[in-house]
Amino acid sequence: MAALQTDVLVIGGGSTGAGVARDAAMRGLGTVLVERRDLADGTTGRFHGLLHSGGRYVVKDPPAARECVPENAILRRIAADCIEDTGGLFVTTPPDDPAYAEQFLAGCRATGVPVEELPVGEALQREPRLNPRISRAFLVPDAAIDPWKTVWACARSAQAYGARILTYHRVVDLVRSGDRVVGARLANDLTGEEVGVEAAVVVNASGAWAGQIARMAGCDVEIQPGKGIMIAMNHRLVQTVINRCKMPADGDILVPIRTVSVIGTTDVRVPDPDEAPVTQGEVEQMLDEGEVLVPGFRRARALRVWAGVRPLFQETKPGLVSDTRDVSRSHTLLDHARRDGVEGLLTITGGKTTTFRLMAEVTVDAVCEHLGVKRPCRTHEESLPGSQDGGHYWLGARLASREPVPRSEQIVCECELITRRKLEEAIDRRRTVNLDDIRRTLRLGMGPCQGGFCIYRATGILHARHGVDAETANGSLLSFLQERWKGVHPILYGDQLRQAHLDDWIFQGVLNVRELAR
Amino acid sequence: MSSVRETLDHCVKCTICETFCPYSKATPLFPGPKYVGPQAERFRGTEGSPDYSLDYCSGCGICTQVCPQGVKIAEINSQARAELWEERGIPLRNRIVARPSVTGALGTPVAPLANLTLRARPARWALERTLGIDRRAPLPRFAGRTFQAWARRRRGPQAASGTVAYFHGCSTNYYEPETGERVVELLEHNGFRVVVPRQGCCGLPLQSNGDFPAARRYASRLAATLDAAGEGAPIVSNSTSCSLMLKREALEILEVDDEALRRVSERTYDVCEFLLGLHERGELRTDFQPLPLTVPYHAPCQQRGHGIGKPALDLLALIPELRLVELDAACCGIAGTYGLKREKYEISMRVGEELFAQVRDAEPDLTACDSETCRWQITHGTGVPSVHPVELLHRAYGL
Numbered sequence: 001m002a003a004l005q006t007d008v009l010v011i012g013g014g015s016t017g018a019g020v021a022r023d024a025a026m027r028g029l030g031t032v033l034v035e036r037r038d039l040a041d042g043t044t045g046r047f048h049g050l051l052h053s054g055g056r057y058v059v060k061d062p063p064a065a066r067e068c069v070p071e072n073a074i075l076r077r078i079a080a081d082c083i084e085d086t087g088g089l090f091v092t093t094p095p096d097d098p099a100y101a102e103q104f105l106a107g108c109r110a111t112g113v114p115v116e117e118l119p120v121g122e123a124l125q126r127e128p129r130l131n132p133r134i135s136r137a138f139l140v141p142d143a144a145i146d147p148w149k150t151v152w153a154c155a156r157s158a159q160a161y162g163a164r165i166l167t168y169h170r171v172v173d174l175v176r177s178g179d180r181v182v183g184a185r186l187a188n189d190l191t192g193e194e195v196g197v198e199a200a201v202v203v204n205a206s207g208a209w210a211g212q213i214a215r216m217a218g219c220d221v222e223i224q225p226g227k228g229i230m231i232a233m234n235h236r237l238v239q240t241v242i243n244r245c246k247m248p249a250d251g252d253i254l255v256p257i258r259t260v261s262v263i264g265t266t267d268v269r270v271p272d273p274d275e276a277p278v279t280q281g282e283v284e285q286m287l288d289e290g291e292v293l294v295p296g297f298r299r300a301r302a303l304r305v306w307a308g309v310r311p312l313f314q315e316t317k318p319g320l321v322s323d324t325r326d327v328s329r330s331h332t333l334l335d336h337a338r339r340d341g342v343e344g345l346l347t348i349t350g351g352k353t354t355t356f357r358l359m360a361e362v363t364v365d366a367v368c369e370h371l372g373v374k375r376p377c378r379t380h381e382e383s384l385p386g387s388q389d390g391g392h393y394w395l396g397a398r399l400a401s402r403e404p405v406p407r408s409e410q411i412v413c414e415c416e417l418i419t420r421r422k423l424e425e426a427i428d429r430r431r432t433v434n435l436d437d438i439r440r441t442l443r444l445g446m447g448p449c450q451g452g453f454c455i456y457r458a459t460g461i462l463h464a465r466h467g468v469d470a471e472t473a474n475g476s477l478l479s480f481l482q483e484r485w486k487g488v489h490p491i492l493y494g495d496q497l498r499q500a501h502l503d504d505w506i507f508q509g510v511l512n513v514r515e516l517a518r
Numbered sequence: 519m520s521s522v523r524e525t526l527d528h529c530v531k532c533t534i535c536e537t538f539c540p541y542s543k544a545t546p547l548f549p550g551p552k553y554v555g556p557q558a559e560r561f562r563g564t565e566g567s568p569d570y571s572l573d574y575c576s577g578c579g580i581c582t583q584v585c586p587q588g589v590k591i592a593e594i595n596s597q598a599r600a601e602l603w604e605e606r607g608i609p610l611r612n613r614i615v616a617r618p619s620v621t622g623a624l625g626t627p628v629a630p631l632a633n634l635t636l637r638a639r640p641a642r643w644a645l646e647r648t649l650g651i652d653r654r655a656p657l658p659r660f661a662g663r664t665f666q667a668w669a670r671r672r673r674g675p676q677a678a679s680g681t682v683a684y685f686h687g688c689s690t691n692y693y694e695p696e697t698g699e700r701v702v703e704l705l706e707h708n709g710f711r712v713v714v715p716r717q718g719c720c721g722l723p724l725q726s727n728g729d730f731p732a733a734r735r736y737a738s739r740l741a742a743t744l745d746a747a748g749e750g751a752p753i754v755s756n757s758t759s760c761s762l763m764l765k766r767e768a769l770e771i772l773e774v775d776d777e778a779l780r781r782v783s784e785r786t787y788d789v790c791e792f793l794l795g796l797h798e799r800g801e802l803r804t805d806f807q808p809l810p811l812t813v814p815y816h817a818p819c820q821q822r823g824h825g826i827g828k829p830a831l832d833l834l835a836l837i838p839e840l841r842l843v844e845l846d847a848a849c850c851g852i853a854g855t856y857g858l859k860r861e862k863y864e865i866s867m868r869v870g871e872e873l874f875a876q877v878r879d880a881e882p883d884l885t886a887c888d889s890e891t892c893r894w895q896i897t898h899g900t901g902v903p904s905v906h907p908v909e910l911l912h913r914a915y916g917l
Contacts, residue, residue, distance in 0.1 A: 234527050235560045259560040301527035396568030399561040406549035406571050414531060414557055447560070449531045498587070499530045 001194045004164070006030040008367055009184055009199035011171055011213055012206035013037075014044035015147065015353045018154035019360030019379070020205050025161035026382070027364060027375040032197055033155070033163060034186055036170040038437050040151040042273075043207050044353060045440060046308030048230050048264040049147065049257035050241055051075060051083055052354040053140040055090055055115065058107030059100070060248050064330045064352075065111040071355045072141060074380045078357075081387040082149040084395065086256055088142020088241035089123060091134040093292050096246040101136045104245055108140070115140050127238050129294045142241040144257040146393065147353060148440045153384035160385070169195060174202065174216040180343040181217050181336075201367045204347040207311040208273035214347055219340040221347055225273040226310040228265035229282045231491060234301035234448050236395070237261045237294050244293070251289025258443065259395070259416065260303060263290045267310070276307040278490045301495040303448060304487035313349045331359045333366060344370070412461065413454035415447020423458060427465050433472050435462065435480040448496075450484045452503035456511060474516040481507060522594055522770060528587040529556035535581035535591055540848045541574065544868040548574035551581035555591035559598065567602040574862070575599070576853030576869075577726050578819035596725065596771045603728030611649040612727035615855040619719040622660070622692030629662030652863035656852070656898035658693040658890070665695035669702065669714040678711035683748030685740075685764070685786070687757035688719050689890040697890075697905075700912040701756050701789055707915055708796060708803055715747035720763040721772070726854050730772055737768040741779035744786075753786045756906055758888040759820035759854065761786050766823070788821070790888065790907055794829035797836070806914035808839035811883040813910065816845045816873060816896065818889035819853070830888060830907040837914040843880045847873035850887075852895035867899065874899040886910060 008024045010017050013035025021033040035041070054068030076083055092101050108115040116139045123137035124130055155165050168190045175183045175196075183198040204213045214221035236256040244252035255262045266282050283305060290297035313332050331351030336342040348363045361377045368375055383390070394400075398417045402409075410420040426441050435458055438444050444458060445451030455477060463473035492500055507513045535551040536542060542550035549558075554572040561568055572595055581591040603612070614621065625632040635641045642653035651657075665686055682705055690698040702712045721736030741764070744753055755761035764786045768774045787795070796802040817828045834842050850870045851857050857866030877885055877900045885904040887893045893904035 235523075236563055239563055296524075300524070394566070395564045396561050396566055399558050400566075400568035402549075403569055403571055405546055406553065406569070407546045414553070415560075417557070417561070448527075448529065448556075453531050495527050495530075495587075498528075502530045502532065 001196055004032055004197045006032045007200050009197050010203045010205055013039040014042050014207050015151055015356035016348055016359050017205035018151045019356040020203050020363050021163050022154045022158040023360040023364040023377060023379045025158040025163040026378050031163035034166045034169045038167050039155055040148045043308045044147045044151055046306055048255045048262040049144050050255045051143040051145040053088055053142045054111060054113040055140040056248055058111050058113055059103050062111050065113055067355050069112045071358050078383045079150055079387050080390045080392050082146045084144040084393045086144050086240050088140045090138040090243045090245040092136040092245045093131050094133050096244055100246050113140060127240055129237050131293060131295055144255055153386055156385045179341055181345040201370050202345050203363055208309040210311060210347050210349045217342050217345050219336050219342055224312045225270050226312050227268045227270045227276040227307050229278050229305055229307045230262050230264035231286050231305045232260040232262050232303045234303050242293055251286045254293050273309040276309050278305050278307050283490055302491040305491050306487050311349045333362055412457045413444050415449055416443040418442050418444055423461055427462060433468050433476055435476045436483055449499055450488055452506060455480050478517055522590045522597060525588060525590045526556035526559050529589045530587055535585055538580050538584045540869045541576050545865045551591045555594045556589050559594050562598055567605055572598055576856040578849050578853050579823045580819055580848055583822055593771050600728045600730040608729050615858055616723040616727040618688035622688055625660040626664060626692055629660035633659045646860055650860040651858050652860045655858040655863050656894040658894055661693055661695050663695060665691045665698035668695055668699060674706050674711060679709040681711045681748050681751040683713045683751055683753045685744055685753050685755040687760040697756060700908045703917050704908055704912055707917060713748040715743050717743050720760040722759055722763040723855055734772050734774050737774050738776050741776055741782045744782045745778035754789050754792045756789045756908060758788055758818055761788055762820045762823050788824055790829040790833055791826045794832050804836055806837045807916050809837050809914050810839040812841040813884050813886050814843040814845050814877050814880040814882050815886045818887060818892045819849050821888045834907055834910055845876045847876050850892045850895045852891045854891050870895060870899045877902055
């Protein structure tokens, strides 16, 4: 069994865990981050991509709104390349209570969310597909944030400060010595190897899975996994984040992110964060709500649907709350020494990607306190790798990068414009045989055909690289197809149904992939 | 917003458009219709046009015609190009070649000098260096008179069984007035009174060169003129690209919101389409004399965009002894003003090569083609004179 020793063991490779690992490493603490799958494979990688201005929370949850304001500004600075400055609109649509707009304005003033009312005509000029019957429109500094880029940038920064990042390592158990958690036993799910980590402090940043981890130390943390579904539409129906100006509810956000626009979301309590199926009812609900924001939404092409699971935690009345949206979206830091008499374990939960840096800061402050060291947080001062020049992400970048001779290089994924060279670089850098890992790195197979035309190409290239044997490459192809299918089958209508047919003819009819599974 | 953009949702990446596109075959600078159309469009829409390469699309429209899913590929490109030029500023050359009514009016009074100059090497060299109009490209000759002047002098027959309004377009007016004269005489021969309103450009060259605001003004002005002409009678045109503009493109690509244009769009016919309609109702005179000529026929891309088949073939088949050869090469390469441009001339000639070879193989006396710029290009590429089908009908009637 391999053994590691460190100051801080961070459990969970979402935005919170990656943020904690970066913060701890920047403060000079020995840091190991462990993630059971790939980075940002859980809740972080399954949200709509909205970097909140705070506007959504100004009436319902003012403390959450107050947290968003400075964090939004900090992330725009330190994670510039991960963010597209789309701006956000709150619009009063016909079904919305017009009185909410005044509450919203008052809430923005009270919490410090910058807001400017736009004349309706101007809002419609800016977003011509928006429902022409909106009665008011407010501009706020919402933005779109790429979760994978952000988490990977944090991880790379942490690594540069000496942290170790262990993906595909599952926590088998926490190791206790008396009243103290002193480390964890891990299993490398790719090699089967066991790894032991001794740590002065363990930070449980496993989000919706935090209850499962805490239980390993004998602590009872009641996480209410709140499932939210999102549908990615084939192209950008809007170029600005659109929110309904009403009390937060289901399907009231439309986020333009990268080449798609994502409508979300729902909020349904589920018992197990690993079981979050998408129901037909939820899909219909999203499409109906989309129609309110953008007339003709149902005729537009839906690419894919997925569910994420929020880690909502409420200490005071566990088991009593059924609508998880009533729980504050602010984070909670649990010091299990004070709470449960278990030393050496902190749980950071709740919160949202917009405030992940702040969550990491308060967590590492507590870690330092435990370790008896005084080191200030610097994560708000230093830009993430790739964001040093301060330029925001631009939608046209990939297309522009292929000029002036667009056909000079072979394209593997046509929808997301990924060249063979980019794919090979990613395979080398990620040292992975899993095409789904590559997907999260490059957006491979995330466009309209959902891998229909690129995954067989990518499989061949993977096979040709570093002696990945045919069986492994084929296995990767099959699991990729399976993963894509999960997101496509609940929205099979119209254009995406036709695409699915064509993809099926390619993979079953021409390539006979069924045989590969034998 | 635009219904054109939304058709990108129908793309299933089948690549049929790419296999038909004659331009992506001819140059690596044009990445192909699927790439610049439904694919690239997903990366557009925020500030800044990312891709200049879309300007290598000629707008021939073959991609849209062959797409089995209904993606308006050429139209997406056309709109994206307008945004590109709006940002970058339209080059002087594009502004000049896009205004045939202006160049025509300027050149006509000084036609001998203008024609001499436009065929003189030093002048063409200077034109290439200063404006970027390729010195080898086929430029038309000014006729030195206008079709309008002829039409105003003409007194047609008194008795008529019906009326048509004639939309002759700029080329007929300034470069080929004889084609317009043939059209009028043909229609009169078949018992129609022909109304010829004063008319300007349809805006198509402006649209192809990315100047949508100006194109919209021209299209609306022309629509108002034609709407008022002939009291609802059919509008007939011998320019397939200009009539396609009225029928479809101004509404769809330029998104001109204009009742007059919608009415005009409904009553506009290609002249061959109109004559074949007469024939199908037994109303076309068929007193054709034999014409023992070998004539290959090329249906221009914009003609195919009408979705009316190839009525010229059926009409010409009525002429005794005419040896008609249907050419199936996709495109002559000129695409209106595309092939005039220095950076695109050679692409244009490579695109046209298949058609030129088919023409040469047919050992023809003449070639026939509905579009004027295509005729100039075919003659340029093969040395064989090219005429509008009405010219052959006119001869066969012995008019």
